[in-house]
Amino acid sequence: MTNEVLVVGAVSPQVREAVSGVVKALEEAFNAKDPSALSEQFAVEASWSNAMGTRLDGREAIAEFSAPALKGFLRDSFARYDVVKLLEVAPGVIAVNVVQTPTDATGGPTDGLRGSTLYVVAERPEGWKIVAGQNTAVSTPAS
Template sequence: MTSDILVVGTISPETQAAVTGVVKGLEKAFNAKDPVALGEQYTQHASWTNARGTRLDGREAIAEFSAPAMKSFLRDSFARYDVVKMLEIAPDVIAVNVVQTPTDSTGTPVDGPRGATLYVIAEQADGWHIAAGQNMAVAPQAV
């Protein structure tokens, strides 16, 4: 793990890697405009509130909502998701702060709204997934 991540609690390197992998999987799915892969990062009964304040409950609802958004207003939006903090809530439950930086399709940072996201990522029988989260838009900053 990079030293840029503040880790609070006893979180093993393996768990840190797994949790970061979920965030990077979400980033990859968003940038590929793949709502199914995006939905797979969430637990079956996840609760997610997007940057517009819409709460979505369940993996299927998250994927269904994301599909038309990715084809319309998010079509030309790309981002980098950087984990900045992990907080151990319980042995298999980690709160994760993520900074979202807008990029172009090649990953180069661009001007635009940023995001500050909080995920609760929990280990499930089939691996680590987002159980709950909320995204907040942050005013654009010059690159």
């Protein structure tokens, strides 16, 4: 992840590290094709809209969708997730803008759709979790 992050509001270094850790764990789970580890980054009552526009409500639904997707049409897809902005919405609630860059299995850049993602990450009893999010596929601009 890049170190150039726009921080808006009172986001302490500890919160920044925790929230960025959620995004890093999500990236690692996606690249490992591990639906369990991926869904664990979401709160039990999360709402997620993926890049295809499918809304998934709840951690269980996210896991159920992710398992066949990661082993199927996403099996050869890898990405780097870079946090570009943290916005304190309220104490314990951070909006996180992430740029997803396609990579090969070793992390090298490749051509393909990029993602522009917004996560709302909130502090929960079990730690910082994604409570809501939207992933948008973005075409690579022509050179």
